[in-house]
Amino acid sequence: MDEALLNRLQLPYRLCATCGKPTITGAPYCMRCGEGTRSPGSQAPGPHPGAPEPAIVPLIEQPDGAPPISWEIPENLRHTALLKRQKIIPSDGFERRLASFLVSAPTADRIQLLSLGRIPIEPRPYQIDSAVSILESMRGSGILADEVGLGKTIEAGIVLKEMILRDTIRRVLILVPASLVFQWKQELEEKFDLVVQEPASPDTLVEAEADGIHLLSLARAKSTKVQEALLRIPWDLVLVDEAHALKNHLTQSHRFVFSLKRKYTVLLTATPVQNDLRELYNLINIVSPGFFRSIRWFRRKFMVDRFTVREPEQLRAACARVMVRHRRADTLIQLPPRKVNNCVVIPDETESELFDLTMELARRTMSQLAGEGEHTALLLSILLKESTSSPQALLSTLESAVLPRAVREKESLLLRRVIDLGRQVKVTAKMRELVRQVMSDPEPIIVYTEYIETLRTVRNLLTEAGARVFVYSGQLRMREKAETLLAFRAQGGVLLSTEVGGQGLNLQHCHRMVNFDLPWNPMRLEQRIGRIHRFGQQEPVQITNITAAGTFEEVLMRVLLSKIRLFELVIGEIDSILAYLQDPVPLDQRIGRMILESPSMSVLTERMEQLAEEIQAAQRAFTEDQLISAKVLDLPAGTAPT
Amino acid sequence: MNTPLHYGKHLLSLLESAGRLSLADEQVNLGETLQPWFMGEKAVTPPWSSPQAYFWQRLCRAVSEAESAFFRFSLPASRWPEVLSDLEPPVWIFWTVAHFEAPRLVEEAVAFAVDATRVKGVPLDILMNEIALLNPEKLHVTEEQLQDVFARLQAATPELLAPRTDAIRAEMASTLKTELERIHVYYDSLLKRRAITEETRFLLQEREQLIHEHHRRLSPRSLRIHMRMQFGLVLSR
Numbered sequence: 001m002d003e004a005l006l007n008r009l010q011l012p013y014r015l016c017a018t019c020g021k022p023t024i025t026g027a028p029y030c031m032r033c034g035e036g037t038r039s040p041g042s043q044a045p046g047p048h049p050g051a052p053e054p055a056i057v058p059l060i061e062q063p064d065g066a067p068p069i070s071w072e073i074p075e076n077l078r079h080t081a082l083l084k085r086q087k088i089i090p091s092d093g094f095e096r097r098l099a100s101f102l103v104s105a106p107t108a109d110r111i112q113l114l115s116l117g118r119i120p121i122e123p124r125p126y127q128i129d130s131a132v133s134i135l136e137s138m139r140g141s142g143i144l145a146d147e148v149g150l151g152k153t154i155e156a157g158i159v160l161k162e163m164i165l166r167d168t169i170r171r172v173l174i175l176v177p178a179s180l181v182f183q184w185k186q187e188l189e190e191k192f193d194l195v196v197q198e199p200a201s202p203d204t205l206v207e208a209e210a211d212g213i214h215l216l217s218l219a220r221a222k223s224t225k226v227q228e229a230l231l232r233i234p235w236d237l238v239l240v241d242e243a244h245a246l247k248n249h250l251t252q253s254h255r256f257v258f259s260l261k262r263k264y265t266v267l268l269t270a271t272p273v274q275n276d277l278r279e280l281y282n283l284i285n286i287v288s289p290g291f292f293r294s295i296r297w298f299r300r301k302f303m304v305d306r307f308t309v310r311e312p313e314q315l316r317a318a319c320a321r322v323m324v325r326h327r328r329a330d331t332l333i334q335l336p337p338r339k340v341n342n343c344v345v346i347p348d349e350t351e352s353e354l355f356d357l358t359m360e361l362a363r364r365t366m367s368q369l370a371g372e373g374e375h376t377a378l379l380l381s382i383l384l385k386e387s388t389s390s391p392q393a394l395l396s397t398l399e400s401a402v403l404p405r406a407v408r409e410k411e412s413l414l415l416r417r418v419i420d421l422g423r424q425v426k427v428t429a430k431m432r433e434l435v436r437q438v439m440s441d442p443e444p445i446i447v448y449t450e451y452i453e454t455l456r457t458v459r460n461l462l463t464e465a466g467a468r469v470f471v472y473s474g475q476l477r478m479r480e481k482a483e484t485l486l487a488f489r490a491q492g493g494v495l496l497s498t499e500v501g502g503q504g505l506n507l508q509h510c511h512r513m514v515n516f517d518l519p520w521n522p523m524r525l526e527q528r529i530g531r532i533h534r535f536g537q538q539e540p541v542q543i544t545n546i547t548a549a550g551t552f553e554e555v556l557m558r559v560l561l562s563k564i565r566l567f568e569l570v571i572g573e574i575d576s577i578l579a580y581l582q583d584p585v586p587l588d589q590r591i592g593r594m595i596l597e598s599p600s601m602s603v604l605t606e607r608m609e610q611l612a613e614e615i616q617a618a619q620r621a622f623t624e625d626q627l628i629s630a631k632v633l634d635l636p637a638g639t640a641p642t
Numbered sequence: 643m644n645t646p647l648h649y650g651k652h653l654l655s656l657l658e659s660a661g662r663l664s665l666a667d668e669q670v671n672l673g674e675t676l677q678p679w680f681m682g683e684k685a686v687t688p689p690w691s692s693p694q695a696y697f698w699q700r701l702c703r704a705v706s707e708a709e710s711a712f713f714r715f716s717l718p719a720s721r722w723p724e725v726l727s728d729l730e731p732p733v734w735i736f737w738t739v740a741h742f743e744a745p746r747l748v749e750e751a752v753a754f755a756v757d758a759t760r761v762k763g764v765p766l767d768i769l770m771n772e773i774a775l776l777n778p779e780k781l782h783v784t785e786e787q788l789q790d791v792f793a794r795l796q797a798a799t800p801e802l803l804a805p806r807t808d809a810i811r812a813e814m815a816s817t818l819k820t821e822l823e824r825i826h827v828y829y830d831s832l833l834k835r836r837a838i839t840e841e842t843r844f845l846l847q848e849r850e851q852l853i854h855e856h857h858r859r860l861s862p863r864s865l866r867i868h869m870r871m872q873f874g875l876v877l878s879r
Contacts, residue, residue: 068866069803069868072868073792080710081788089713091776094715094776103701106751112699162747261854289825293824293828295831
């Protein structure tokens with residue numbers, strides 16, 4: 001390459017005086033031979049475009065060339081040093097302090113994470129190890145490739161929190177599948193106290209406003225305008241969940257993420273290899289371009305064919321420099337089994353009529369308001385879910401006149417009939433079954449319902465039956481919630497909870513759970529189960545799902561959830577499986593549409609079966625990919641990881 | 643056995659004698675003040691062979707939160723540590739953690755001794771052997787004295803840390819060089835024998851951007867240091 005060619009390409013290159021190769025104009029080093037790279041004692045290079053901001057609290061000016069130093073002096077040290085009364089401090093306190101410092105003091109091979117004392121969760125030791133590996137030996141860029149359910153999100157959260165606490169990063173871009181956006185936001189806020197920015201229009205995002213954590217679905221980020229905006233910003237950290245979406249170097253997703261300006265890159269995937277060993281090369285190349293020199297070199301060195309590794313030990317050793325992977329067997333997390341009891345009750349005639357007419361009302365409303373957007377579908381979905389939860393929940397919505405006036409006028413007879421029936425049914429078959437289930441065993445039990453009206457009705461029934469009932473809902477204050485949980489732990493009985501209690505609680509002292517109504521999002525179901533089926537659980541976990549025969553809820557349970565064996569999946573597995581679905585529309589929205597647009601139960605059953613098959617296909621693909629990844633990356637079972 | 647584990651076990655026996663916990667066989671029964679640091683557990687079995695375990699980290703954090711952050715002592719002249727012999731009492735000693743904001747996580751513990759005119763680095767376990775001879779003392783510290791000590795300590799830190807700073811910067815420079823070489827091998831393989839097309843142009847731009855990002859991340863110039871003071875004391879003879 002000569003100067004003329006460089007000019008023709010209009011690139012800001014010059015030819016290096018030492019090696020004669022092109023290097024960036026204005027860069028302090030030759031990118032070819034490294035000439036100009038500063039070593040200790042040599043002259044300091046000039047600032048480069050991406051040089052970070054000065055330290056957080058620069059207390060003193062440094063001599064030329066020395067790095068900026070900021071100091072953090074704890075207030076309690078100043079305070080006790082200046083105590084006017086010259087308080088005498090016992091020397092044994094000093095001895096304890098010194099001994100504790102000597103145990104925990106960081107050394108070259110032992111780092112202390114600042115984030116651990118500042119997050120409300122207790123990460124497992126292997127999760128801390130993963131985060132330290134990424135931060136230390138991998139210099140901030142790597143692949144978190146733990147087997148499913150081991151908490152890759154927690155590991156990524158620690159990395160993120162640690163980098164933010166140390167002011168190493170300011171502009172963060174997190175790309176996740178659409179179905180996981182809400183979950184990520186919630187986890188970062190609740191588990192890491194990190195505020196996520198959700199720009200209304202990311203396509204107008206500019207560098208000056210890019211400080212903070214930006215969370216987007218990969219699909220949205222790839223859209224032309226948003227992509228253009230994101231590509232202009234120099235990100236400090238780019239984090240991609242379910243990163244196997246980037247496995248193919250010819251796809252737009254891969255190209256887009258590869259092209260993002262970024263200092264650090266963290267990818268999360270349980271299946272770094274799927275159909276072809278090249279995919280592993282592609283993922284690692286995003287994190288560390290040139291790590292395997294070139295694809296030709298990688299093929300020659302490691303590939304016999306698409307699926308067969310030539311030098312497995314060497315490949316594993318190389319991968320360990322950019323990838324952290326834990327197997328379930330390594331982590332000693334062996335949870336007791338789950339036992340699922342699907343309990344179908346027979347509703348009486350009035351109840352059945354109430355279900356049918358509510359369904360009819362929803363369908364008619366849907367056809368009248370067709371084309372009015374997702375809002376109508378969402379409203380009607382709530383109405384339908386309430387009808388299977390309790391008449392009280394249904395009435396609270398219907399009586400508050402949420403349906404549009406036109407519908408209320410046109411369907412006034414039907415609406416009145418539904419309300420009349422709702423008022424007639426005081427206790428449903430599901431409620432009677434719940435009371436029976438609860439009273440049949442004195443062990444503590446958690447009952448989940450989505451609706452506060454249902455919760456109130458069920459609470460009254462259980463109290464009348466003589467059960468000790470604790471209520472946990474969003475209407476309680478923080479202190480009341482904590483007291484309720486303490487009382488439930490101490491006294492046992494029944495914890496009646498809305499969806500608020502479906503996340504973030506540790507209730508492993510209890511091993512019985514009832515889903516009084518079913519959320520349509522399988523991840524929420526799994527989160528409920530995760531409250532009791534978690535580390536520390538000693539007993540087999542009993543999950544009871546109560547549904548009424550002849551309702552769409554029963555179809556959902558019988559056809560979809562049972563067929564995909566949701567209740568038997570490993571924690572976290574459903575997230576990965578759903579990310580394999582081609583349709584970007586969230587599953588609960590698809591289910592809602594399906595129910596509203598199916599003219600009869602038989603059609604609904606048929607469509608639900610198709611959806612189940614689609615999920616099963618995703619499940620199979622995911623399982624196969626897991627096996628391939630394990631074959632390539634893991635040592636044989638029983639062998640200690642290197 | 644001069645290892646963190648040795649100090650860990652010493653710390654346990656100190657806490658036992660202070661009534662904060664009790665030891666029974668392999669198990670530690672935690673007192674009420676320590677239980678919140680262990681998720682409310684009343685008894686735990688420490689990993690006796692691993693000083694890096696979470697148990698020790700939590701225990702140390704509990705102590706650092708509960709004990710005072712500044713002490714005042716005197717020491718008989720005959721037992722004045724050799725390392726402090728060139729300093730004039732009163733001597734301030736501070737235990738700190740230096741965090742080097744390098745591309746990888748680098749942290750080190752450093753102890754400093756400061757008198758009226760000088761600042762020097764001292765071993766972390768200074769005074770550990772003289773602990774039995776330390777006497778609690780009524781030593782008055784004024785705001786001005788403390789500010790002066792901090793100011794001198796901060797001014798001297800760059801020089802005291804210089805060997806470490808240079809080593810880390812050299813590591814950054816060497817890593818930068820290695821990574822740039824990798825990028826070139828990679829792009830050379832892609833660009834070999836290619837005609838100049840839009841694709842070539844794209845690849846060249848991509849390479850340029852990667853190189854810029856690597857400079858942003860790994861340039862020795864981007865190193866910063868953050869010092870976190872943990873606790874300190876003032877010592878007289």
